[in-house]
Amino acid sequence: MIINELENHIEHLDNKLQARFNEEDNQGLMESKLDLDIWLNRENTRLSHLAKKRWLKDGDNNSKFFHAYLNAKNQKWINVMNLADGTSLSTPFDIHQAAVDFFKNISGQNNTRSLPNLDDLISPVISDADNFNLCISPSLEDIKIALFSIPIDSSPGPDGFGSSFFRACWDLVHGDQV
Incomplete structure (x- = not known):
């Protein structure tokens, strides 16, 4: 394949230049790199055209990943939720509200507690005048x-x-x- 030959030629010229520099090898290296770039662009275009041709022929039937993604996405939806008290929720709003209420209860947001005053244990480090100047x-x-x-x-x-x-x-x- 032309690309492999060009890559080998570039490596050969690069090794020659590292051993001993001469203008002719340097010019050949630049020309070979340019040729390689042209051939790589052609190969990318060819592969792109093959992929488009296959997609036009097979369409979405060819996209196993696409269908696997859709199936996994559809399985993530919660359509029904059963609560501990036996209640069954089926609307998205009810399911959402039940989840919010559950986590509020766990985090204690619904519980009100009076916390002890710990101001006596903390000595002020900044004076009121310094605090005023900072604000x-x-x-x-x-x-x-x-x-x-x-x-x-x-x-x-x-x-x-x-x-x-x-x-x-x-x-x-x-x-x-x-």
Whole structure:
């Protein structure tokens, strides 16, 4: 097959070039790689046409995977649910509601308990004044100082813009709300 011959020729030329470089072998290597690429594209096109031809002939009857997937998907549906008290549920809404209620009961969301007050056991680490300072919004000057402390060549944010963009456009973007 032509593709195997080209691959062997490329490997041979590559080994020759690693042992001793010359322009003629390098040119031959480039031409062989180009020829291989052309032949691989032709082979892919040929195989694609064969697959389309087979599908046109056999249609969905040929797709065992497709039918296996549909059968497995249809078997995953819960059509009837029997509860512990003997009640039988058959509508999707009733089944859904019964499942939600069951898991709420397990997680204890329906149970109300009074928990003991453990505030005496925890000593405050942050004073009320520090807590107030942490909760206030930063000023425009604080934001500018933080922005200008980021290196210009740092990675861009999720929006694709780096700190250099925001520095250069500070006069335009400083008033924008997040």
